[in-house]
Every structure is written in C-alpha cells, then in structure tokens.
Amino acid sequence: MDHKASLLSAIAGKNRGLLTQELDRVAILEAIAKLEDENPTSRPTEAAQLLDGNWRLLYTTSRELLGIDRFPLFQLGQIYQCLRTETQRVYNIAELIGVPWLEGLVCVLAHFEPVSERRVTVQFERSIIGLQRLLRYESPNEIIQQLESGQKFPPLDFDISNRDRQGWIDITYLDETLRINRGNEGSVFVLTKDTTLSRSG
Template sequence: MASLSHLNQQLLSTNTLPFTPLNSTPSISPPTIGFRSKSFGRPIVASADVSRRVVYVHAVTSDDEWGPDRDVPYAGVAVAVEEKPVETETDKLKKALVDSFYGTDRGLKASSETRAEIVELISQLEAKNPTPAPTDALTLLNGKWILVYTSFAGLFPLLSSGTLPLVKVEEISQTIDSEAFTVQNSVRFAGPLTTTSISTNAKFEVRSPKRVQIKFDEGIIGTPQLTDSLEIPENVEFLGQRIDLTPFKGILTSVQNTASSVVRTISNQPPLKFPISNNKAQSWLLTTYLDEELRISRGDGGGVFVLIKEGSSLLTNQRN
C-alpha cells in the first residue's frame, strides 16, 4: 500500500490543476484547504482556494489506505468557481463622481466647492478614458443617456422651471441611434394632473475621432398625459391654519370626473411636430470619456455634460 507522501508526489507529477498536498504547508498565498472523501466507490482529494472560492477535485487512481486502484482515469475538475470582482481605480472615480452630484439638481444647485470637486473628478476620468476615439465606437454611443449633471448655463432656466410650484423636471435625456445617425434630446415635465415632454430631433455627422456635428431639424411637443384620478386629502395647512376639505368633497369629485373625461380626449391626440429651419440650429459635441455606462461630453457653449446609460447601476444609485 502506497504511503500518503508517495501519493502526494504522484498527484503533483500527474495533475495539471492547482493542488496542495495534504501533509504539507502551502508555500504560496492565498491559503488552501484540503479534505478527503469517498464518492461512487472512488477516493476523492480536493483542495479549495479560499480567496477565489474555487474547489478542485481529483480522483486517486493508485492503491492507498482508502482502497485498491479502480483503474478509472479521472482528470481534475473545477467544481465551483466564483471570481470576486475587483474594483478598479476607474470604478472608484465613477462612483465618487456620481456621489458628488447629490443635492445639486443636475448642477443647478451646486456650490462652488462642489463644482471644483466635480471638475477634478471629471479631469481624472478623462485621463483614464478607455475609448480614445468615441466616434469609432458608435455602438457604445448608441442608446438612451440620462443627464445627471451639467455646467452649461443655457440649461439652468429650464432646470429652474422645476423649482416652480407644482412643476417638476422629471428627466432630461439624449437618445442616439448610431445606425441612422440621429439624436433626440428630450425633457419630461410633471405636474399635479399631467406629464408632458418637449423633444428635438437632429442628425449628426462625424467630424473627428471625438467630435460630432449636430443639426436640429424638428421639434416635438408631446401629448399631455393627465392623471386619471386625484388624491383628495382630508385637510390641508395654509398659512399655519388647518383647513377641512370635507365640505368640498363633492365639488372636488366633480372636478376629478371632468379631468378623467379630458384624459380620454387629449391622450388620443398625436404629438405636435414643427420644423426647425434656422441655419443656426446646430452645434458640435466633443466626447471626452466613454464606456458602457458613463459618458462625459463638452459642447460648443463651453459646458460639460455627464450622462449615464439607461439601466446602469450608476443611475440606480444616483440621487439628486
């Protein structure tokens, strides 16, 4: 009967997968765990790489203290593999950038200190740009991108409209079709009874590895979508006084029924489209960072735009 040390030597010389002898101390990290068992009448020796959570299984094919040789060839098999993702420096920078947008309302309410921090993080990401020629990787540009931050002052009046009572800018997005070479910019508004959107359609041309020229040709005012019902509170506070709305329930219910009727009428109407024929209705856009989920662009007005691809976990965790 072969000794245990003889068995380890044989396994080390015949197996190609990583293996740690049972009667020796591993000389390399990460640490491993060895164990022995029987399976289907055949001895099994396994070792586990703890840090990578990988278990290797080997059949013993020589006589030892567990039994005679079964003469069944059995190669090493990786039973379970679970690679722990490694967070890169770029991943950390992206998360830090998104976190810095908190409370800025897409840049409208950003303080000078916050803007300085954002500029620094953007500069560091641009230095690590994995796509140095974005216009040669149009498939990455393809899709819907959600604006999460801008320093472009031309957008601030639009963002300020979201601070008005009962009005909110729900989303600003840009949808790129890389096959048709089209761009649609869209803003979605929400009120107490309705949501609507204003969009512009444009064509773009590639002018350099990083720059595209955009020409707008059509504007669209979306059909208002009214809420089908109203939440009527029991009371409201006004100038420190609590006002009971119970006596007005009947009137408010009548208004609700009228609004529902308007919904069925307006929602069936097509959106309003109008041509944009102004020769000055064009601009260029320079993309300075691009990967599968984050895009940083600079416009001819001097502003910077940070956009996240729809469906990205960065967008899920992003808070304004």
C-alpha cells in the same frame, strides 16, 4: 475610491446640477477632468456599439437645460439623450413634472455627424413641446418610434432645420455605462446608459 466612483459620489444628490454651489461645481469639474484623463475609448465616435442607446443625464452645467426648471408650475424631471448611431440621429427628451395630468415634455430632434475621433457636429431639426398626456407619452422609446414613423404632434411641433441651430460636442469619456460630453458653448454633460429602457423593433 477610483475616479469614476469619486465623480458619481460628487454629483449624487445635486439634481443634475440644480443644487450645486460654486465649491460643488469646482469639485465636480475637477473630478470630471481626472476621469477624462482615463478615457478607455480612444476613438469614441467610432465606438458605435458603446454610443448607441438611451442615456440619462446625471449632471450638467448647461444653463439652457437647467433653465427648463424655471417653467411656471413645472419641475425638471428626467432628461434623456437617445442616440441612434445607425441613422445618426439624436433625440433629446426632457420630462417636466407638474400638476397631475399636466406633466410636460420637451423633445428636440437632431442629426449628428462625426468629424474627428471624438467630435460630432449636431444639426437641430425639430422641436416638440407639449403635455405628456396629449402626446400620449409613455417612454422615450415609444415617442422615438412615433417620430421615426413620421408622426406629427400639432400644434407645438416645429421645424427648426432652417434656423441657425447647430453646434458640436466632444465625447471626452466613454465606457459601457458612462459618457462625458463637452459642448461648443462650454457646457459639460455627464450621462449614464439607461438599460431599464428596453428597445423594441
């Protein structure tokens, strides 16, 4: 089994990291490190064609993200990180599964800027929290189109550009279907490109 297959096997059934024990985390981080050593894209921040698109989170050690699962009445659904390299925008979208008609959504918009061959800085700009039904949420692509057109989603649509919300991410592995990031807070993210989400426009 190659290192990519080994990693995917290690994180299978772990629900993005919610169902891991300490030994699981150690084994997964070891599998991640082995795959990073084989990174086929030496300058990932310059590989716009590979980076661009909708990425679905497979695994993370981020307590902030996994903590979303602690919302009362909600469970963590799919998490997407949608990159638009032409405009250097990133849309982090977390779906919350709850009582029927009360499914939630957390969406954070940011601007990213490459600062080295594998590092980008991230400046968070806007946060939206609400019920999918009220936001008329159908898919990441549709809400991104609405956001890019300037649509607002009151009352829980916040400008966070003036707050100290910035950081950096190292892209340590990138190919056509898999991306690994390491963040400034020490968190690791494993994402797969979601080709089922067609983009229009």
